[in-house]
Amino acid sequence: MTDRQKLVEATGRDIKRLEIRERQPAGFVGMLFYGGTLGLLLVVPVVAGAYLGRWLDSLAAGYSVRWTVSLIVLGVLLGIYNVVRFIREKT
Amino acid sequence: MKTFYLELLDSRGADRFPAVRQFVAADASGSFGILAGHEPMVAVLRYGLARFEDDSGQWHYAAMSGGTLRFAGNRLTVATVQHFLGLERGTLLQQLSAEMARTESDIARARATLTEIEHSLLRHLGDLMDPASEGSLA
Numbered sequence: 001m002t003d004r005q006k007l008v009e010a011t012g013r014d015i016k017r018l019e020i021r022e023r024q025p026a027g028f029v030g031m032l033f034y035g036g037t038l039g040l041l042l043v044v045p046v047v048a049g050a051y052l053g054r055w056l057d058s059l060a061a062g063y064s065v066r067w068t069v070s071l072i073v074l075g076v077l078l079g080i081y082n083v084v085r086f087i088r089e090k091t
Numbered sequence: 092m093k094t095f096y097l098e099l100l101d102s103r104g105a106d107r108f109p110a111v112r113q114f115v116a117a118d119a120s121g122s123f124g125i126l127a128g129h130e131p132m133v134a135v136l137r138y139g140l141a142r143f144e145d146d147s148g149q150w151h152y153a154a155m156s157g158g159t160l161r162f163a164g165n166r167l168t169v170a171t172v173q174h175f176l177g178l179e180r181g182t183l184l185q186q187l188s189a190e191m192a193r194t195e196s197d198i199a200r201a202r203a204t205l206t207e208i209e210h211s212l213l214r215h216l217g218d219l220m221d222p223a224s225e226g227s228l229a
Binding site (some may be wrong): 002003004005006007008010011012013014015018019089 | 117137138140142154155172180181183184187188191194195
């Protein structure tokens with residue numbers, strides 16, 4: 001076998017191996033990490049917004065939930081944006 | 092994401108990529124990857140496919156006939172006899188096969204020409220040595 005044939009054969013084998021690996025479904029641990037990351041990306045900004053909003057409202061005179069509601073909504077939007085960006089990057 | 096400089100050298104020239112995120116290749120022990128800031132290393136690559144991702148997220152594929160790899164000072168240098176670059180794995184194999192077939196055909200043609208020259212040379216030498224043809228040569 002010449003070097004040229006060896007190169008074509010080895011490259012073909014590597015490409016096939018790569019394609020098989022990419023087609024394989026993710027394992028349980030992989031899915032767990034992926035799902036966990038998505039959950040965290042969505043939830044962390046919402047919870048952070050809620051806490052920050054609650055603290056800002058406590059500083060205001062009288063009863064107020066303006067900051068809490070606004071920052072929770074902002075957190076939800078930010079979480080959705082994070083999740084979309086993460087999925088786009090991964091695919 | 093941090094990047095590093097990649098230089099692919101072969102007998103025909105060099106291909107340079109100033110910002111590469113990761114490089115994946117294989118040596119005798121198996122497949123390995125390199126990220127920016129990796130410790131200095133040297134490896135002897137095996138025949139086959141290497142791949143790397145540039146700063147725009149685009150993957151490049153390179154078929155390599157073995158070679159050596161050196162990473163130092165955030166600069167990766169891969170020296171091979173021949174490498175073939177492509178953005179698509181499927182077409183890379185087709186291009187590679189076509190290029191190899193072309194090379195084989197060029198070599199076969201060169202060999203045939205060489206044999207023809209040799210035969211012609213021997214014929215002329217035979218003519219020179221043959222006393223019967225002396226008159227015709229003069």
